[in-house]
Amino acid sequence: MDKPTKAEAEEAVRTLIRWAGDDPSREGLLGTPDRVARSYLEFFAGYNENPEEYLERTFEEVHGYDEMIVLKDIRLESYCEHHMVPIIGVAHVAYMPNNRVVGISKLARVVDAFSKRLQIQEKLTQQIAETIDHALKPKGVAVIIESAHQCMTTRGVHKDGVTMITSAMLGCFRDSDITRRELLSFVDRR
Known part of the structure; x- marks a missing residue:
């Protein structure tokens, strides 16, 4: 599976914001795609870990x-x-x-x-x-x-x-x- 780029992830967030009914270019949402992409790296960090190595x-x-x-x-x-x-x-x-x-x-x-x-x-x-x-x-x-x-x-x-x-x-x-x-x-x- 090819992992999308950060830019592609940010564009997906903009699409979801538009789909929810808001404008991703308004001031309060301008940085949201970047913040969401970075938070996903933290939320889903387990995909980059091998749990057995800890043991x-x-x-x-x-x-x-x-x-x-x-x-x-x-x-x-x-x-x-x-x-x-x-x-x-x-x-x-x-x-x-x-x-x-x-x-x-x-x-x-x-x-x-x-x-x-x-x-x-x-x-x-x-x-x-x-x-x-x-x-x-x-x-x-x-x-x-x-x-x-x-x-x-x-x-x-x-x-x-x-x-x-x-x-x-x-x-x-x-x-x-x-x-x-x-x-x-x-x-x-x-």
């Missing part, structure tokens, strides 16, 4: 630690692939290590790399879990995402305050009710 450096000097590691309330901003409007929420990521751990900021970077793409939440949840599972080969991985979808709150049915929760449970989180309950007790603590 390459691990630490084996853990003194036998083999209990659950949970990073909760990772803020995420994604974009609905159907309407291109924000999905804003939090991700909770857990894994049960198998002789090695990864720096916790790397888990947040994996969440960001996948969320900074056009997405549906179900796929986003699964991608994060499968990437961590593949790279770290832990005893188990769990990802829970809670988010509000602007495609539902600012258009369509206009239901503010509604959140969607998705989960992906792999390995011991899928196989053991005890492990799953322990994880949920950690995540539910406020």
Whole structure:
């Protein structure tokens, strides 16, 4: 797929402004095409990242630690692939290590790399879990995402305050009710 130039992206924004019923040449909108194009580079930066690279450096000097590691309330901003409007929420990521751990900021970077793409939440949840599972080969991985979808709150049915929760449970989180309950007790603590 050939990526359009910045000039082509800016012209597309001018077209959308005209289609919405406004004049892209009026003072308040003159810089809008440039600003939108630059913001898209930030919003969709995940297309330029390989999330598995964040998980390459691990630490084996853990003194036998083999209990659950949970990073909760990772803020995420994604974009609905159907309407291109924000999905804003939090991700909770857990894994049960198998002789090695990864720096916790790397888990947040994996969440960001996948969320900074056009997405549906179900796929986003699964991608994060499968990437961590593949790279770290832990005893188990769990990802829970809670988010509000602007495609539902600012258009369509206009239901503010509604959140969607998705989960992906792999390995011991899928196989053991005890492990799953322990994880949920950690995540539910406020």
